[in-house]
Amino acid sequence: MSxxxxxxxxxxxxxxxxxxxxxxxxxxxxxxxxxxxxxxVLVVVLLSILWTLLSRGLVGISWATLTHGMGPPGSGGGxxxxxxxxxxxxxVALLIAVPLGxxxxxxxxxxxxxTNYFADVVRFVSDVLMSAPSILIGLFVYQLVVVPxxxxxxxxxxxxxxxxxxxxxxxxxxxxxxxxPTAMREAGAALGAPRWRVILSLCLRSAxxxxxxxxxxxxxxxxxxxxxxxxxxxxxxxxxSNLNKPMASLPIAIYQYAGASYDDWVQLAWTGxxxxxxxxxxxxxxxxxxARR
Amino acid sequence: MSMAPVPRxxxxxxxxxxxxxxxxxxxxxxxxxxxxxxIVLMATGGWQAFTTFGLSFFDRVVWNPVKDHYSVVAxxxxxxxxxxxxxxxxxxxxxxxxxxxxxxxxxxVSAVVGTAVQLxxxxxxxxxxxxxxxxxxxFIARVLQPFFNHHLRHVPLVGSLLTGPPVGTGLMTSGIVxxxxxxxxxxxxxxxxFGSVPAMLCESAYGLGATRWEVMRKIIVPWSRNGMVGAIxxxxxxxxxxxxxxxxxxGNVTVVGWSLFAPRSTVASLIALQxxxxxxxxxxxxxxxxxxxxxxxFSCASLVLARFxxxxxx
Numbered sequence: 001m002s003x004x005x006x007x008x009x010x011x012x013x014x015x016x017x018x019x020x021x022x023x024x025x026x027x028x029x030x031x032x033x034x035x036x037x038x039x040x041v042l043v044v045v046l047l048s049i050l051w052t053l054l055s056r057g058l059v060g061i062s063w064a065t066l067t068h069g070m071g072p073p074g075s076g077g078g079x080x081x082x083x084x085x086x087x088x089x090x091x092v093a094l095l096i097a098v099p100l101g102x103x104x105x106x107x108x109x110x111x112x113x114x115t116n117y118f119a120d121v122v123r124f125v126s127d128v129l130m131s132a133p134s135i136l137i138g139l140f141v142y143q144l145v146v147v148p149x150x151x152x153x154x155x156x157x158x159x160x161x162x163x164x165x166x167x168x169x170x171x172x173x174x175x176x177x178x179x180x181p182t183a184m185r186e187a188g189a190a191l192g193a194p195r196w197r198v199i200l201s202l203c204l205r206s207a208x209x210x211x212x213x214x215x216x217x218x219x220x221x222x223x224x225x226x227x228x229x230x231x232x233x234x235x236x237x238x239x240x241s242n243l244n245k246p247m248a249s250l251p252i253a254i255y256q257y258a259g260a261s262y263d264d265w266v267q268l269a270w271t272g273x274x275x276x277x278x279x280x281x282x283x284x285x286x287x288x289x290x291a292r293r
Numbered sequence: 294m295s296m297a298p299v300p301r302x303x304x305x306x307x308x309x310x311x312x313x314x315x316x317x318x319x320x321x322x323x324x325x326x327x328x329x330x331x332i333v334l335m336a337t338g339g340w341q342a343f344t345t346f347g348l349s350f351f352d353r354v355v356w357n358p359v360k361d362h363y364s365v366v367a368x369x370x371x372x373x374x375x376x377x378x379x380x381x382x383x384x385x386x387x388x389x390x391x392x393x394x395x396x397x398x399x400x401x402v403s404a405v406v407g408t409a410v411q412l413x414x415x416x417x418x419x420x421x422x423x424x425x426x427x428x429x430x431x432f433i434a435r436v437l438q439p440f441f442n443h444h445l446r447h448v449p450l451v452g453s454l455l456t457g458p459p460v461g462t463g464l465m466t467s468g469i470v471x472x473x474x475x476x477x478x479x480x481x482x483x484x485x486x487f488g489s490v491p492a493m494l495c496e497s498a499y500g501l502g503a504t505r506w507e508v509m510r511k512i513i514v515p516w517s518r519n520g521m522v523g524a525i526x527x528x529x530x531x532x533x534x535x536x537x538x539x540x541x542x543x544g545n546v547t548v549v550g551w552s553l554f555a556p557r558s559t560v561a562s563l564i565a566l567q568x569x570x571x572x573x574x575x576x577x578x579x580x581x582x583x584x585x586x587x588x589x590x591f592s593c594a595s596l597v598l599a600r601f602x603x604x605x606x607x
Contacts, residue, residue: 024504025504027507031392032505034389035388035393035397036389036393037389038385038388039389042476042477046409046412046413046477049424052424052427052428053420099320100324103316103317103319103320104323104324107320107321108321111317111318112321118321122321124600126324128596129324129331131592131595131596132534132592133533133534133535133536133588134534134536135561135564135565135585136331136335136534136589139335139568139582139585140331143335144330144334166324167324194310195310195313196309196310196312196313197309200313220415223417224416224417224418224419226419226536227561230569231569251419255419258423276417276419276420277416277420281415
């Protein structure tokens with residue numbers, strides 16, 4: 001700005017308002033159009049994904065699909081055992097991940113202020129885990145659980161999912177606890193409450209909405225993960241609720257069936273994809289609605 | 294001053310404050326241990342491959358399960374090229390959408406589309422893979438490939454990059470699918486970053502007569518450059534490590550070549566496909582672990598870069 005005012009006299013002499021203004025206006029219009037196009041492309045892609053899922057998957061939704069177990073092609077198999085396996089494994093994963101993630105998040109927010117290098121390292125490590133490729137988590141849990149035990153198991157799958165869920169819970173718990181005003185902690189301390197009491201009964205309580213959101217987001221992330229389950233829970237064609245045995249899950253079933261050459265298996269894959277996407281999206285929408293309130 | 298000290302019970306055996314401090318510390322320590330264990334287990338798993346092949350692990354182009362000779366070049370190249378294509382496509386898409394949502398669209402449109410974009414970011418990656426097989430692969434095989442083969446076959450350099458048998462799977466397909474997958478995520482972060490520019494700055498520029506694009510280019514972009522680069526690097530990290538979306542559409546052939554439209558493989562897709570058929574303790578398994586270790590290094594490096602550019606947490 002200052003440059004142009006210094007050079008004002010010469011510039012004014014050469015200044016042709018129409019042409020210059022026109023160029024700026026055209027540039028602006030061009031940028032506007034390009035950005036609208038970019039936005040439209042993303043929206044179209046979203047609609048295309050939803051349309052593909054609905055048009056291919058909706059046909060296959062029936063009571064039999066939801067209740068029958070997987071079976072050989074042409075035998076009227078369903079996805080029941082995969083759905084059950086998914087529910088069991090994600091629940092166990094959350095049972096492992098929630099206490100761990102909560103305590104780590106509380107530590108980072110309440111004890112890990114400024115000069116705590118250990119907390120800085122943990123914070124960084126949690127971010128690394130959050131962005132680590134999920135298939136590597138699968139490899140890690142394979143080495144950690146499957147190799148020593150000597151067989152694939154639902155436990156291994158749950159542990160892999162838990163490793164994915166923990167960083168999400170840590171991050172949201174810490175962020176939400178940091179939003180709790182210091183005055184609240186001081187008020188608690190002034191009433192004579194010990195620190196653990198202040199943290200658990202005051203801070204965590206007033207941040208519970210956000211913490212719950214974090215847990216739900218972790219659930220949504222973990223529910224659709226395929227890669228970490230490939231080498232850990234392996235998948236299973238029969239009904240099994242035994243966590244010591246290989247266990248079916250919805251994403252693995254989709255992965256196995258999507259490339260099959262039997263029409264009814266491909267149909268099941270699309271139906272499964274529809275179920276899982278809408279499950280994940282429903283959780284996200286619920287989170288959004290509750291956050292708005 | 295007459296107040297007597299509060300009498301404490303003499304049998305105070307259990308101090309909850311210390312107990313909970315160590316409990317929370319334990320949670321943090323387990324998280325630390327997890328990453329440490331991850332890196333150590335990958336390194337030890339890949340040790341056999343590193344020592345057996347030595348330098349030839351990095352400078353040959355074979356991945357031959359029959360002769361049991363492996364090298365990381367072909368999958369690494371596939372990973373890097375497909376992630377680059379994804380970035381080239383996704384960055385303008387994300388930037389444009391973020392510009393539109395923050396500066397141009399009306400509040401209602403912005404709210405609806407912004408939510409839709411964030412929902413798109415939450416869709417599981419396997420869905421993108423299936424969608425890619427169903428829509429992008431036929432498009433490339435039937436429209437784009439024949440077109441390139443017809444018009445560009447004799448053009449030097451570009452011809453060898455763009456032509457090839459019209460199978461539809463390959464680096465370009467997976468690049469497109471990855472771009473669609475990471476663009477919403479990058480858009481969401483960029484919207485946040487653009488929104489954090491002080492309104493006063495933009496208003497001053499508008500007051501001086503700047504157009505919307507000029508405000509974007511001269512005020513908002515310089516102000517939020519670090520955040521934008523951070524978003525791009527995070528998106529790159531996701532593109533590098535993505536498994537399911539890529540496995541469906543890359544074609545899974547471990548060779549090195551010029552064409553962007555021929556089937557290739559990436560590190561993650563190779564691990565996903567060959568791991569189940571590799572017997573425990575074999576050199577093949579170890580090579581896959583070594584690949585995983587290298588991928589982990591990539592992922593760590595991109596995160597460090599993103600944090601460095603962002604200057605700590607938001």
